[in-house]
Amino acid sequence: DRLHKERQAPEQVATFRSELDPSNSSVADLLTSTGLASSKSNALRLIQQGGVRINEVHVKANAPISTVAPSASAAEGLLVQVGKRNFLRVSFGG
Incomplete structure (x- = not known):
């Protein structure tokens, strides 16, 4: 199980196209819009507890997506990643 032994993302990850603007939307907004968090307060709790990673980097604050991950428009x-097993690839734009 390479997910846990090698601490790598799974080979196949579900994708989600978001209509959010990375420069104006927070990480909590991203988590709730994708369904990775059930509510904004749940998303904030996950961030505070260190359970959220974007591009393998821990998210420590509810900042705009473009601040946390400058490559958001790539x-x-x-x-x-939320928790140990929930992965989602998110792209932006219409």
């Missing part, structure tokens, strides 16, 4: 999107 074509490959962001790899968002």
Whole structure:
């Protein structure tokens, strides 16, 4: 199980196209819009507890997505991880 032994993302990750603007939307907004968090307060709790990573970097504050992950506009999107097993690749734009 490479997910836990090698601490790598799974080979196949679900993708989600978000209509959010990375420069104006927070990480909590991203988590709630993708369904990775059930509410904004749940998303804030996950961030405070250190359970959120974007592109394999821990998110420590509820900042704009573009601040946390400057490559948010890249074509490959962001790899968002919540907890140990919940992964989602998010791309932006219509």
